[in-house]
Amino acid sequence: MVRHGVIVMAAFATLLWMCGAAVAPQEEAREKPVTKVYDVRDLIMPVPDYVAPTLDFPHGIYRETEPGEPPGGLFADVEDVEEEPLTAEESLHDLIELTTQVVEPGTWEEGTGHAIRGRQGMIVVTHTAATQTKVETLLNSLRKKQSKMVSVHVSFVQPTAAAMDQIMKEKRLLAVTAAERAALSALVGPKLCEAKLLAVDGQQVYVTAGETTEFLRRVEKEVTIETLNSVTIAWARPVVTESDTVMLNMGASFARLIPQKQTNVAPTQKCLTVRGTYRIPDGGMLLTSGGTLMDKDPREVYALIQVQVIAPKEAKVRGK
Numbered sequence: 001m002v003r004h005g006v007i008v009m010a011a012f013a014t015l016l017w018m019c020g021a022a023v024a025p026q027e028e029a030r031e032k033p034v035t036k037v038y039d040v041r042d043l044i045m046p047v048p049d050y051v052a053p054t055l056d057f058p059h060g061i062y063r064e065t066e067p068g069e070p071p072g073g074l075f076a077d078v079e080d081v082e083e084e085p086l087t088a089e090e091s092l093h094d095l096i097e098l099t100t101q102v103v104e105p106g107t108w109e110e111g112t113g114h115a116i117r118g119r120q121g122m123i124v125v126t127h128t129a130a131t132q133t134k135v136e137t138l139l140n141s142l143r144k145k146q147s148k149m150v151s152v153h154v155s156f157v158q159p160t161a162a163a164m165d166q167i168m169k170e171k172r173l174l175a176v177t178a179a180e181r182a183a184l185s186a187l188v189g190p191k192l193c194e195a196k197l198l199a200v201d202g203q204q205v206y207v208t209a210g211e212t213t214e215f216l217r218r219v220e221k222e223v224t225i226e227t228l229n230s231v232t233i234a235w236a237r238p239v240v241t242e243s244d245t246v247m248l249n250m251g252a253s254f255a256r257l258i259p260q261k262q263t264n265v266a267p268t269q270k271c272l273t274v275r276g277t278y279r280i281p282d283g284g285m286l287l288t289s290g291g292t293l294m295d296k297d298p299r300e301v302y303a304l305i306q307v308q309v310i311a312p313k314e315a316k317v318r319g320k
Helices: 001-027 088-102 127-148 161-169 178-188
Strands: 034-039 117-118 122-127 149-157 193-199 205-218 226-242 246-258 269-279 285-293 298-312
Touching: 034 127, 034 226, 088 117, 088 122, 088 127, 122 127, 149 226, 149 246, 161 178, 178 285, 193 205, 193 226, 193 246, 193 298, 246 298, 269 285, 269 298
Parallel strands: none
Antiparallel strands: 034 122, 117 122, 149 193, 149 298, 205 226, 226 246, 246 269, 285 298
16 A cells, blocks of 8 residues: 555646646746836937039039029938938837837737736836836847947048059959058048038938129119039938948038139039949948049049048936
C-alpha cells in the first residue's frame, strides 16, 4: 500500500505540476494592470515640408510691367501643391492606433481591463507591467528615428580642366574620409556661391538669398521697368537609412548679373540649375552634375554636396 501510496502521490504531484504550468500563463494574463502616462508631444508635432520657389525665368528677367504695376519679383509664383501635414490630434490618434496594433494586439478590447487614451499630447496606458515596457520600447524607437537631423551643404564650384581630368582619372567624385574630403576640396577650385540647409530626417526645406536689380527698358511712350535677379536657391529632402547613409533629393540654382561695360545696354544674367537624387554616406562629399556658363570665357561649373547626420543623445521616454 505504501508503495501504491507513493505512486499515487507521485502521480498527483506530477498532475499538479502540469496543471500549474498550464495555469501560469492564465495567471500572468490576469496580472493586475497598472496605469502610466507618456508624454508624446514631440512624436505628434507636425513636421511640414517647405516648397522652394523657383527662379522666375524668363518672366522675372524680361517681363515688361504695365503702368502702375510693380516690377517683376525675384521668384516665380508657385502654387503650393504639398498636402497639409496631419494635425497634432490626428497624429495622436494614429500613434494610439499604431500602439494597439504593434504592442500585444487583441488585448485592448473593452472588458479586458486594458485601455489606451490620448489627451493634449499625452497617452494614458492601462495594461500589465510587461506591456508597459513594450510600449516604452516602441515610443523610444519612434523617437530615435525622428530625432535625427541632416545638414546639407551645397556649393557651386569652378574646377580647372586639369583638376577635372585628375578627379575623373582618380575617381574622386565621392569623398568619405577626412583626407579624401580635403583632397577633393583642394581640387574643385573657388566657390561661386553656396547654401547650407538643416532638415529633420525626411523633411523638405529650402534656403534663398539674393537681390533684385531694376533697370529701365523703354522710355519712349511710357516708362517700362524690368528686373534681373542675383540669387541662390537650394532645397533638399534627406532620408537617413539604418546605416546612416543619406538618400538625398535636392535641387539648387544660382543666377548672377554680368556687368556691362557699354552704356545704354541692358544687363545680362547667367544661371545654372542642378536637380537630382543622390546616395551619400554620412559625412561624405559628392561632386555631381554641372554645366557650362557661356560667358566671354566659357566656364565649367559643378555642384559639390556634403551631408552630415546629426543624431542627438538618445532620450528614452518613461511613463509616469
